[in-house]
Each structure stands twice: as structure tokens, then as C-alpha cells.
Amino acid sequence: MEQQQFDIDRLVSQHMEKMRMEIEGKRRRQAREIMEAIEERVTKKLRGKEEEIEKIEKLNWALEERVKSLCIENEIWRDLAQTNEATANALRSNLGQVLASVSQQVKVGVGIETTAAAADKVDDAQSCCDSSWNLDRRTFLEAEGEKNGGGRLCRSCRVEESCALLLPCRHLCLCTVCGCRLHTCPICKSPKNAILHIKMS
Known part of the structure; x- marks a missing residue:
């Protein structure tokens, strides 16, 4: 019995x-x-986060390049605005001098020369395109007309007052509508690059 009990205990133990x-x-x-499973899931999440970080870095680089280009463009526009402002100031000053000169010539007259002789002399002078600011025959006749109360009319429509200064020839000979419509100066036939609207006080 003891041996059987021992064998049973050993079998149970085993x-x-x-x-x-x-x-x-x-x-x-x-x-x-x-x-x-946890490692695989974490690895997938880490891979996704790395791809997001890479995309964000690429987007950040593109934004930095865009900001640099915008800064450069801003500098270019600022320089251009300063140049245009300086040009406008110079043109305004030159226009004031020309208008004052024309007004003085109209008031004082052209001396002992007749109107026709003075107009012929103006025709022989240099064009205004070389910045000599001489008047041609039509400009002189317009000045004479303004002296006589006729006013400065548009060379194209002959209805509105001339208020558009053509560049680079600097002829003040068109109204606003004709200045936008025409591409050449009706006086010297030079190509128009830009127009400057003049407010006649």
C-alpha cells in the first residue's frame, strides 16, 4: 500500500x-x-509619423523658399516704386517748368516776330523727344489759342481738354480717353510708353 501510494504521488507530481x-x-x-503584435503596431505608427515628419519638412522647405522669393520680389517692387516716384517727381518738376515757360511766352509774346515766323522757327527746332522741350508749330498755335481764350484742346478728338502727358516725348496733347486709346504721339509720331495724367489747376 505504501509503495502504491508512493507511485501514485510520483505520477501526480510528474x-x-x-x-x-x-x-x-x-x-x-x-x-x-x-x-x-505591439511591436508591429508601434513600428507602423512610427513609420507613419516619420512620413508625416518628412512631408512637413518638405512643406516647410517649400514655404521658406516661397518666403525668400516674396522678400526678393518685395525688394524689387520697393525699388521700382522708389524709381517711379523719383521719375514722377522729376516729370512733375519739368512739367511745371515747361508750363511756366509756355505761360510766360504766351503773356510776354515772341518779340517782334510774327506768329507765322515764330511757328516756322519752332518747326525747325529739335523735337521734344531729345528733352529739349521746344514747341512745334501746333503747340505754339495752341499757346496762341490759349492766349486768345481758345484753351488747350485734345489733338485727337478736338473736344476735351488736353490732360495726358505722353512719355517719353513729353507732349501734353491728348485727353484721358484718347491718351489711353492711341499708341503714338499725334505731334511727333513717337511710340507711347506711358502716360501721366495732369491736373490743370
Whole structure:
């Protein structure tokens, strides 16, 4: 009986040890599978975050390049605005001098020369395109007309007052509508690059 009891205890002990080892093995396999699943999931998330970081870096680089180009463009526009402002101031000053000169010539007259002789002399003078600011025959006749109360009319429509200064020839001979419509100066036939609207006070 004692031997049988001992054998039974030994078999139970061996069976329990075997079951414990199997349970331990299953637990380890489950733990390993869980760790592998977690690691795979974390790896996917890390890969996705790295791709997002790469996209953000590319976008940031593109934005930096855009900001640099906008800064350069801003500098160019600022320089151009300053240049245009200086040109407008110079043109305004030159126009004031020309208008004052014309007004003085109209008030004082042209001396002992007749109107026709003075107009012929103006025709022989240099064109205004070389910045000599001489008047041609029509400008002189317009000045005479303004002296006589006729006013300075548009050379194209002959209705509106001339208020558009053509560049680069600097002839004040068109109204606003004709200045935008025509591409050449009606006096010297030079191509028009721009127009400056003059407010006659």
C-alpha cells in the first residue's frame, strides 16, 4: 500500500510538473505573440509619423523658399516704386517748368516776330523727344489759342481738354480717353510708353 501510494504521488507530481511546464510554455508564447503584435503596431505608427515628419519638412522647405522669393520680389517692387516716384517727381518738376515757360511766352509774346515766323522757327527746332522741350508749330498755335481764350484742346478728338502727358516725348496733347486709346504721339509720331495724367489747376 505504501509503495502504491508512493507511485501514485510520483505520477501526480510528474503530471503536475508536465502541466506546469505546458502552461508556462503557453504563457511565454502568448506573451511573445502579444509583444510582436505591439511591436508591429508601434513600428507602423512610427513609420507613419516619420512620413508625416518628412512631408512637413518638405512643406516647410517649400514655404521658406516661397518666403525668400516674396522678400526678393518685395525688394524689387520697393525699388521700382522708389524709381517711379523719383521719375514722377522729376516729370512733375519739368512739367511745371515747361508750363511756366509756355505761360510766360504766351503773356510776354515772341518779340517782334510774327506768329507765322515764330511757328516756322519752332518747326525747325529739335523735337521734344531729345528733352529739349521746344514747341512745334501746333503747340505754339495752341499757346496762341490759349492766349486768345481758345484753351488747350485734345489733338485727337478736338473736344476735351488736353490732360495726358505722353512719355517719353513729353507732349501734353491728348485727353484721358484718347491718351489711353492711341499708341503714338499725334505731334511727333513717337511710340507711347506711358502716360501721366495732369491736373490743370
